[in-house]
Amino acid sequence: MEIKTHISVKNLNIWYGQHQAINNISIDIPDKKITAIIGPSGCGKSTLLKSFNRLIELQDGAKVSGKVLVDGEDIYDPKVEVTHLRKKMGLLSQRPQVLPVSIYENVAYGPRIHGIKDKKKLDEIVQRYLIESNLWDEVRGRLNSSASKLSIGQQQRLCLARGLAVEPEVILGDEPTSALDPLSAECIEQRLLELKNKYTIVLVTHILRQAKRLADYIIFLYLGNLIEHGPAEEVLNNPKYLKTKNYLEGKFIEEPKINKELNLKRTAYPNNFVTAKLALGDLEFGHIVKIIVDNESSAIEIPKAIEHEGHKILEVRKLNQNDWEIVVQKHNGGYVI
Amino acid sequence: MNIRIIKENLVRRTMFGLCLFVFSLVFLMAFGLYQKSKPILAIISLKDLLFSSIWHPTQGHFGLSSFIAGTFWVTAIAVIIAVPLSILTAIYVSEYASKRVRSFAKPIIDLLAGISPIIFGVWGIIAVVPLVRDYLMPFFTKRFPFFPFVSDNYTGFSALTGGIVLAVMTFPIIISVVEEVLRTVSFEIREASLSLGATKWQTIKYVVLKKARPGIIAAVILGVSRAFGETMAVLMVAGCALGVFPKSIFDAAYPLPALIANTYGEMMSIPLYDSAVLLAAFILLIITALFNMAGWGILLHIERKQACG
Ligand SMILES: Nc1ncnc2c1ncn2[C@@H]1O[C@H](COP(=O)(O)OP(=O)(O)O)[C@@H](O)[C@H]1O
Ligand SMILES: [Mg+2]
Numbered sequence: 001m002e003i004k005t006h007i008s009v010k011n012l013n014i015w016y017g018q019h020q021a022i023n024n025i026s027i028d029i030p031d032k033k034i035t036a037i038i039g040p041s042g043c044g045k046s047t048l049l050k051s052f053n054r055l056i057e058l059q060d061g062a063k064v065s066g067k068v069l070v071d072g073e074d075i076y077d078p079k080v081e082v083t084h085l086r087k088k089m090g091l092l093s094q095r096p097q098v099l100p101v102s103i104y105e106n107v108a109y110g111p112r113i114h115g116i117k118d119k120k121k122l123d124e125i126v127q128r129y130l131i132e133s134n135l136w137d138e139v140r141g142r143l144n145s146s147a148s149k150l151s152i153g154q155q156q157r158l159c160l161a162r163g164l165a166v167e168p169e170v171i172l173g174d175e176p177t178s179a180l181d182p183l184s185a186e187c188i189e190q191r192l193l194e195l196k197n198k199y200t201i202v203l204v205t206h207i208l209r210q211a212k213r214l215a216d217y218i219i220f221l222y223l224g225n226l227i228e229h230g231p232a233e234e235v236l237n238n239p240k241y242l243k244t245k246n247y248l249e250g251k252f253i254e255e256p257k258i259n260k261e262l263n264l265k266r267t268a269y270p271n272n273f274v275t276a277k278l279a280l281g282d283l284e285f286g287h288i289v290k291i292i293v294d295n296e297s298s299a300i301e302i303p304k305a306i307e308h309e310g311h312k313i314l315e316v317r318k319l320n321q322n323d324w325e326i327v328v329q330k331h332n333g334g335y336v337i
Numbered sequence: 338m339n340i341r342i343i344k345e346n347l348v349r350r351t352m353f354g355l356c357l358f359v360f361s362l363v364f365l366m367a368f369g370l371y372q373k374s375k376p377i378l379a380i381i382s383l384k385d386l387l388f389s390s391i392w393h394p395t396q397g398h399f400g401l402s403s404f405i406a407g408t409f410w411v412t413a414i415a416v417i418i419a420v421p422l423s424i425l426t427a428i429y430v431s432e433y434a435s436k437r438v439r440s441f442a443k444p445i446i447d448l449l450a451g452i453s454p455i456i457f458g459v460w461g462i463i464a465v466v467p468l469v470r471d472y473l474m475p476f477f478t479k480r481f482p483f484f485p486f487v488s489d490n491y492t493g494f495s496a497l498t499g500g501i502v503l504a505v506m507t508f509p510i511i512i513s514v515v516e517e518v519l520r521t522v523s524f525e526i527r528e529a530s531l532s533l534g535a536t537k538w539q540t541i542k543y544v545v546l547k548k549a550r551p552g553i554i555a556a557v558i559l560g561v562s563r564a565f566g567e568t569m570a571v572l573m574v575a576g577c578a579l580g581v582f583p584k585s586i587f588d589a590a591y592p593l594p595a596l597i598a599n600t601y602g603e604m605m606s607i608p609l610y611d612s613a614v615l616l617a618a619f620i621l622l623i624i625t626a627l628f629n630m631a632g633w634g635i636l637l638h639i640e641r642k643q644a645c646g
Binding site: 083089093 | 436523524525526527528529530531532533534535536539543544547548642
């Protein structure tokens with residue numbers, strides 16, 4: 001089955017002042033699926049998420065390079081109207097942020113600022129999205145009372161309704177259940193599962209079980225780098241690389257100790273593979289070599305071929321526009337083909 | 338025996354005592370003023386004192402109404418000018434200005450707040466008085482020859498002049514408090530509004546200002562309270578002519594604080610004079626207190642409404 005791409009990230013770099021929070025990430029986010037961004041705290045999950053609706057621009061000193069294409073359109077193009085883009089992207093934040101007005105006005109806020117004035121139409125919108133976010137039954141009798149009186153869980157559902165009311169295409173969630181009690185969290189999860197037929201959902205979470213329950217697609221970030229991505233079953237049950245494996249098992253993630261570096265730029269596959277193979281032959285069992293190549297086909301083929309030789313691929317990572325890094329651990333000598 | 342607990346008790350009692358002292362000062366002051374103004378209240382009815390505009394101490398006429406009206410004129414003009422301008426300025430500084438502009442603006446505003454009133458007074462005489470005399474008054478009396486713009490006071494020393502100077506003096510207080518209040522509105526709630534596709538101005542108008550409203554009201558109360566009591570600068574530019582009941586913004590105004598500062602301690606041989614002036618002080622205290630209470634009442638009402646809808 002062909003997977004349609006909704007958001008396409010190309011060579012994205014984000015800096016906060018001198019600190020680089022996102023390091024050359026390229027990735028496609030599938031349409032009408034739940035994509036979970038996982039990774040330890042501070043690895044750049046929120047930063048990546050906020051680059052999708054350009055909220056990142058509000059941060060002091062934030063600088064973005066690269067492209068984010070939504071429906072094929074580069075959102076960082078100066079011609080793009082940012083309010084129009086943000087209307088396409090609903091946001092659920094970590095703590096529900098209700099506006100200091102009534103429940104009704106919270107949901108009607110979005111449609112109002114986009115020009116809907118007709119009271120009957122607004123009533124209808126408010127009811128429809130409160131139902132869709134499963135809050136209607138609890139608040140139908142007190143739509144005009146203050147939203148801040150609701151429980152945190154209800155507030156988050158209200159925020160969901162408010163986001164849906166502007167008819168977005170994408171729902172961005174930044175750990176939307178982390179401030180909620182288990183029941184409310186489950187309620188939100190249930191909503192998201194139902195909504196994924198209509199919306200593309202990108203969900204930042206540091207709860208692995210939540211990713212397991214919800215995600216169709218996983219993106220694993222570590223220190224601003226894209227370590228691994230792919231269909232949820234593959235990444236969660238059968239991760240390719242060491243860091244992913246360690247993270248999923250709750251182990252400490254450490255940088256592998258590199259015993260040798262091999263610069264194979266400006267050579268093509270399979271010549272560079274032969275060089276790598278010879279170098280691995282000289283290495284002690286269990287030692288680690290880092291190979292740098294400068295074309296994508298090598299970055300795809302060399303790991304396969306090396307794995308075939310019985311060695312272990314610890315990591316494959318894009319360094320910048322051109323270069324890729326492949327980290328290989330020599331087999332332990334237990335078996336040689 | 339536990340020294341820590343003794344210390345704890347000692348600290349608590351001392352603080353309670355100090356707190357009590359400060360509170361009681363206010364009441365003692367009010368009580369003292371009331372005691373001192375009793376003699377005149379015993380002879381002339383409060384109604385005459387409040388509503389008569391005849392001030393002839395030597396003949397025993399102590400009508401305070403023109404002074405009360407003067408106070409209201411000057412304060413009202415100051416508030417009408419200062420509140421919108423300073424709130425807009427605060428919005429600009431806190432929401433739109435770049436970091437660099439803000440780092441300039443803040444110290445300048447604070448500097449403005451620290452300047453001595455007498456300097457504002459001098460500035461009023463050399464800059465605002467001619468402005469009112471040569472431009473504002475001819476313009477308004479020609480274009481709008483009706484209340485409250487008609488006046489036969491062509492000196493430029495007027496309620497409007499006092500109001501303008503007072504407005505400039507209250508700017509920094511209101512700006513700096515409002516700016517602070519706006520900055521307490523959380524970044525996340527702005528994000529929430531912006532993420533729905535709202536523009537920055539929509540976000541400010543519907544979310545930030547709404548959240549900040551109690552604080553803004555508090556800032557205005559603070560500013561107006563200052564305007565009520567400010568003496569020196571107003572005294573220098575507002576005209577302070579006796580025997581005029583101000584009916585126009587271009588009439589000379591003689592606010593209560595100016596009256597007290599100008600006359601208390603002089604001509605004490607005139608019977609009841611000092612009692613009348615202290616009554617003026619008592620009235621000023623009451624007006625300010627009432628205004629403050631009304632302000633805080635509104636604030637409380639809004640806060641309660643925001644809290645429970
Ligand atoms: N406004 C900011 N200014 C400077 N550094 C920031 C800012 N926001 C985040 N960072 C840094 O960027 C990195 C990524 O942050 P974030 O995207 O919030 O991580 P996550 O959501 O995965 O916990 C962290 O190291 C964090 O300290
Ligand atoms: Mg985060």
